[in-house]
Amino acid sequence: MAGSNPLSNLFGRSPIGPIQEHMKVANDAAQLLPAFLEAAHRDDWAAASGIFDRISEAEREADKLKRSVRRHLPNSLFLPVPRTDLLELVTIQDHVANTAKDVAGLMLGREMQFPEKLQRRLVEFVMSCTATCEQALVAIRELDELLEVGFSGREVTRVEGLIKELDKLEGRTDKQSQALRARLFRVERKLYAVDVMFYYKVIELFASLADSAERVGHRLQILMAK
Amino acid sequence: MEIISEYGGILLILACVFGFFMAWGVGANDVANAMGTSVGSRALTIRQAILVAVVFEFLGAYLAGGEVTATIRKGIIDADSMQDSPELLVYGMLSALLAAGTWLMIASFKGWPVSTTHSIIGAIVGFAAVGIGVDAVHWEKVGTIAASWIVSPLLAGSISFGLFISVKKLILDTEDPFARAKKYIPYYMWMVGFMISMVTLLKGLKHIGVDMDLGLGSKFANALPVSALIGLVVAALGSLLLRRVKELPNQEHRFANVERVFAILMVFTACAMAFAHGSNDVANAVGPLAAIVNTVQSGGLIAAQAVMPWWILLVGALGIVVGLVTYGWKVIMTVGRKITELTPSRGFAAELGAASTVVLASGTGLPVSTTHTLVGAVLGVGFARGIAALNLRTIGHIFLSWLVTLPAGAGLAIMFFFMFKGMFS
Numbered sequence: 001m002a003g004s005n006p007l008s009n010l011f012g013r014s015p016i017g018p019i020q021e022h023m024k025v026a027n028d029a030a031q032l033l034p035a036f037l038e039a040a041h042r043d044d045w046a047a048a049s050g051i052f053d054r055i056s057e058a059e060r061e062a063d064k065l066k067r068s069v070r071r072h073l074p075n076s077l078f079l080p081v082p083r084t085d086l087l088e089l090v091t092i093q094d095h096v097a098n099t100a101k102d103v104a105g106l107m108l109g110r111e112m113q114f115p116e117k118l119q120r121r122l123v124e125f126v127m128s129c130t131a132t133c134e135q136a137l138v139a140i141r142e143l144d145e146l147l148e149v150g151f152s153g154r155e156v157t158r159v160e161g162l163i164k165e166l167d168k169l170e171g172r173t174d175k176q177s178q179a180l181r182a183r184l185f186r187v188e189r190k191l192y193a194v195d196v197m198f199y200y201k202v203i204e205l206f207a208s209l210a211d212s213a214e215r216v217g218h219r220l221q222i223l224m225a226k
Numbered sequence: 227m228e229i230i231s232e233y234g235g236i237l238l239i240l241a242c243v244f245g246f247f248m249a250w251g252v253g254a255n256d257v258a259n260a261m262g263t264s265v266g267s268r269a270l271t272i273r274q275a276i277l278v279a280v281v282f283e284f285l286g287a288y289l290a291g292g293e294v295t296a297t298i299r300k301g302i303i304d305a306d307s308m309q310d311s312p313e314l315l316v317y318g319m320l321s322a323l324l325a326a327g328t329w330l331m332i333a334s335f336k337g338w339p340v341s342t343t344h345s346i347i348g349a350i351v352g353f354a355a356v357g358i359g360v361d362a363v364h365w366e367k368v369g370t371i372a373a374s375w376i377v378s379p380l381l382a383g384s385i386s387f388g389l390f391i392s393v394k395k396l397i398l399d400t401e402d403p404f405a406r407a408k409k410y411i412p413y414y415m416w417m418v419g420f421m422i423s424m425v426t427l428l429k430g431l432k433h434i435g436v437d438m439d440l441g442l443g444s445k446f447a448n449a450l451p452v453s454a455l456i457g458l459v460v461a462a463l464g465s466l467l468l469r470r471v472k473e474l475p476n477q478e479h480r481f482a483n484v485e486r487v488f489a490i491l492m493v494f495t496a497c498a499m500a501f502a503h504g505s506n507d508v509a510n511a512v513g514p515l516a517a518i519v520n521t522v523q524s525g526g527l528i529a530a531q532a533v534m535p536w537w538i539l540l541v542g543a544l545g546i547v548v549g550l551v552t553y554g555w556k557v558i559m560t561v562g563r564k565i566t567e568l569t570p571s572r573g574f575a576a577e578l579g580a581a582s583t584v585v586l587a588s589g590t591g592l593p594v595s596t597t598h599t600l601v602g603a604v605l606g607v608g609f610a611r612g613i614a615a616l617n618l619r620t621i622g623h624i625f626l627s628w629l630v631t632l633p634a635g636a637g638l639a640i641m642f643f644f645m646f647k648g649m650f651s
Contacts, residue, residue, distance in 0.1 A: 006259070006339030006597060006601065006620060006623065006624045006627070007259050007262055007263070007561055007565065007597065007600065007601070007604075008262070008560060008561045008564035008565065009564070009617060009620040009623075010565075010601060010604060010616060010617055010620050010621070010624075011564070011565055011566075011567040011568065011613070011614075011615065011616060011617065012567075012614075012615030012616060012617045013567075013615060014567055014614030014615055015614065015615060016614055073615075076617060076618045076619040077615045077616065077617060077618065078605075078608055078615070078616040078617075078618050078621075079614070079615050079616075080608070080611035080612070080613065080614065081611075144479065145479070145480055145481060147614055148398060148481045148569075148571075149394060149398045149399050149481075150390075150394050150398075150610060150611040150612050151611050152394065152399065152611070153394070153398075153399030154399050154400070154401075155399070
């Protein structure tokens with residue numbers, strides 16, 4: 001009988017919370033990569049496999065959240081920001097989780113170990129990549145505050161600052177991946193060719209992880225633009 | 227004539243029962259719409275909401291409900307056309323009450339959004355146009371009322387849009403929103419007090435026979451300083467309450483503290499909303515009741531200018547309170563649980579926008595729908611990018627219910643009208 005109340009059905013479910021949750025889970029997947037790398041380096045594939053399972057689980061959880069956001073954003077909702085931009089944001093956030101799983105899966109499948117000479121640089125590079133993901137999450141955490149002030153004013157300036165920092169971090173990963181490739185290029189003749197191919201592939205995947213994290217920030221910028 | 231003298235007692239008892247039934251329906255369903263937002267945004271607990279509703283619905287009905295009651299009692303129907311057969315008016319108003327009350331029950335059962343105002347107007351116009359004649363209806367007045375149903379959500383939306391933008395500029399989008407909130411919120415409280423006392427002084431008091439004169443020329447000039455003063459008292463009271471809100475460290479949600487300050491303001495707007503609702507919607511039950519009582523007591527003379535007995539407003543106000551206490555609280559709980567998207571800073575803007583519009587309409591004697599006005603106000607906040615998601619489909623349903631309720635109320639009223647006519651003649 002209380003269903004007669006038009007006001008109770010007036011509000012759609014806020015997409016903001018689930019979107020933030022989705023980014024958190026995607027970032028969780030990315031943050032497991034340094035530990036995975038470390039286990040691979042130790043040649044401890046049982047531990048690496050355990051970490052990969054956790055990454056997969058986070059990726060599955062992210063998929064679930066993504067579907068739920070999409071389901072709860074029908075065309076009949078009236079939102080403070082364009083619906084397409086929100087959906088696009090979730091798609092890009094999902095890339096972060098997918099790429100994390102891809103790179104770990106590839107390394108696990110081939111039991112890949114990078115040459116000792118590259119190891120230090122590789123770890124630094126991956127650390128930068130995960131820091132970029134972390135920063136994307138920091139920016140997305142501001143979404144509810146942005147809603148609170150109606151996507152305008154100081155809060156926008158604040159988030160712009162966070163996105164600038166994100167861009168800087170991503171720029172650093174670019175430089176590091178270049179250096180890593182150059183180093184690999186110098187030693188590749190002494191290595192097994194098929195492995196070398198996949199070393200390049202793994203570096204590329206890490207770079208694309210940082211790239212996705214940066215694009216999350218860019219989508220956020222589009223959301224804030226009037 | 228003889229019918230009135232013969233069955234006068236029975237007719238009066240019936241009128242009181244049906245009037246109470248209708249008022250009960252208003253209290254059970256409609257009040258929840260007015261109060262649900264405050265409960266949903268955690269500004270009030272269920273108990274507090276019921277207490278506020280009981281007190282302020284009663285005050286609104288008693289102090290400012292006279293004008294709308296007069297409209298429903300004698301503004302819609304041309305009383306002169308019924309001088310020869312006053313019993314028709316009595317049957318008609320009885321059937322209007324019964325039809326609107328029944329329709330309200332059916333709609334609540336089916337879960338349709340429905341407006342008490344629309345059902346009673348539909349019922350009155352229906353019985354008069356079909357049972358008595360098309361000329362018996364003041365069509366231009368009905369046109370004005372219908373127009374006010376379009377204007378009221380628009381006006382409420384504009385006011386709440388402006389209020390939310392001002393909150394954004396003055397409070398939320400600043401260096402220290404918490405301090406700014408404490409500084410500016412008393413001004414909004416003053417607005418609440420000023421608006422309510424203005425309407426009460428201008429339009430309400432004459433219906434209960436109180437006259438106030440400061441000797442400043444016009445009624446309006448008299449009311450201004452008094453209302454400003456009452457507003458100051460309200461603001462002072464609010465400031466005292468605001469002092470008790472202390473800033474808690476919260477890094478995760480930086481606006482949580484600000485919202486706690488707004489929750490205090492929302493208590494005030496909730497009172498305003500209950501007052502506004504009482505001032506407008508009580509008339510839906512009381513207006514027809516007053517028409518019947520007048521006709522019966524004057525022995526069949528339809529006195530268009532008759533004074534309204536004060537106890538009639540009391541019956542309406544009591545009916546609403548009983549409806550609220552027996553059933554309305556359940557509805558408030560359901561609505562309140564579902565409206566979690568409306569934080570106090572939004573809820574206040576929506577409620578103050580709606581309450582101002584409804585109180586203004588009450589002052590000019592126009593019966594408007596509180597629920598629809600509130601929906602318009604919520605939309606206004608949505609347009610100011612203040613709400614995460616609004617369901618456009620529901621809004622469509624609500625607008626449809628406007629149209630459906632009118633013929634439904636009319637149809638039922640016509641049926642009951644001929645039933646009563648057959649029973650008594």
